[in-house]
Amino acid sequence: MPTGRKLFTDRRSAHLSAPIFDAQVAKWLRTQRLASLHVNKTPDYEQYLKLLKDWGQRTGRAPAQVEAGIFQLATER
Numbered sequence: 529m530p531t532g533r534k535l536f537t538d539r540r541s542a543h544l545s546a547p548i549f550d551a552q553v554a555k556w557l558r559t560q561r562l563a564s565l566h567v568n569k570t571p572d573y574e575q576y577l578k579l580l581k582d583w584g585q586r587t588g589r590a591p592a593q594v595e596a597g598i599f600q601l602a603t604e605r
Contacts, residue, residue, distance in 0.1 A: 547595035549576045556602035 549567055553576075557563040563579060565572040580591035587594070 547577060547580055547591050548599070549573050549595075552602045553595070553598055556598060 549565070549572075551567055554565055554567050557565060557576075563575070565576055567573075577591065580594045583589075584591050584594045589597075
């Protein structure tokens with residue numbers, strides 16, 4: 529598992545993962561004032577996937593890698 533500021537998973541396994549959007553991630557996005565999304569709404573999940581894709585393109589990461597980084601920040605793991 530990454531430590532310190534390295535927040536993304538291995539690129540080889542990232543393309544096999546589906547991004548998970550749960551209450552912890554939704555709360556972190558709201559707390560950071562990045563997005564106000566609801567986990568039980570399909571359009572919000574679609575917006576979340578777009579957000580992950582956009583952020584990933586800017587940083588050269590797969591959406592699942594961005595999600596893993598957000599989850600680590602949200603849970604402080």
